[in-house]
Amino acid sequence: xxxxxxxxxxxxxxxxxxxxxxxxxxxxxxxxxxxxxxxxxxxxxxxxxxxxxxxxxxxxxxxxxxxxxxxxxxxxxxxxxxxxxxxxxxxxxxxxxxxxxxxxxxxxxxx
Amino acid sequence: xxxxxxxxxxxxxxxxxxxxxxxxxxxxxxxxxxxxxxxxxxxxxxxxxxxxxxxxxxxxxxxxxxxxxxxxxxxxxxxxxxxxxxxxxxxxxxxxxxxxxxxxxxxxxxxxxxx
Numbered sequence: 001x002x003x004x005x006x007x008x009x010x011x012x013x014x015x016x017x018x019x020x021x022x023x024x025x026x027x028x029x030x031x032x033x034x035x036x037x038x039x040x041x042x043x044x045x046x047x048x049x050x051x052x053x054x055x056x057x058x059x060x061x062x063x064x065x066x067x068x069x070x071x072x073x074x075x076x077x078x079x080x081x082x083x084x085x086x087x088x089x090x091x092x093x094x095x096x097x098x099x100x101x102x103x104x105x106x107x108x109x110x111x
Numbered sequence: 112x113x114x115x116x117x118x119x120x121x122x123x124x125x126x127x128x129x130x131x132x133x134x135x136x137x138x139x140x141x142x143x144x145x146x147x148x149x150x151x152x153x154x155x156x157x158x159x160x161x162x163x164x165x166x167x168x169x170x171x172x173x174x175x176x177x178x179x180x181x182x183x184x185x186x187x188x189x190x191x192x193x194x195x196x197x198x199x200x201x202x203x204x205x206x207x208x209x210x211x212x213x214x215x216x217x218x219x220x221x222x223x224x225x226x
Contacts, residue, residue: 101153
């Protein structure tokens with residue numbers, strides 16, 4: 001799987017949009033971008049994934065650049081409950097290959 | 112989505128002993144994985160638990176230290192053998208559901224402290 005790079009940490013004011021960037025410059029054509037998050041003391045939680053089109057669900061939006069070398073996860077109205085470590089991962093789909101985690105971005109939502 | 116439970120949720124063990132962690136899924140799944148998360152670190156994959164055959168271990172992890180069983184499509188165990196304080200971590204079970212989305216789901220984890 002291609003490697004990803006993310007900022008180590010970010011702050012966001014409560015109620016504002018949180019924009020979490022991810023670089024994946026070596027992504028292959030058949031690799032999807034996945035986002036997970038891990039709230040303290042819990043197992044990671046799936047958020048969203050996409051190939052090349054922007055995606056939106058009830059949790060977040062995923063914006064992937066046209067060259068697919070980077071993406072941004074957007075939490076439109078961050079709450080204190082969104083404080084977590086966010087992981088950006090690229091992987092082939094459909095695939096049952098393991099998910100390899102990088103260090104992720106620690107997001108702190110500030111009141 | 113798959114619902115995953117792990118037992119025990121936490122344990123404190125003495126060095127030199129072994130602990131077996133159970134992972135139960137509420138539906139049949141193709142793939143099951145075991146991860147370790149050391150304090151303040153990201154998740155590290157230990158192995159893929161294969162149903163009916165030996166687990167596939169990642170570099171740095173061996174079967175003698177982390178024996179894994181997977182007797183069916185809904186259950187797996189991970190044993191942490193001959194424990195030392197360095198084994199103090201959260202151990203997480205993860206599953207990949209069948210289907211084109213290939214989402215991977217994680218259990219709540221087992222917090223292990225070795226004294």
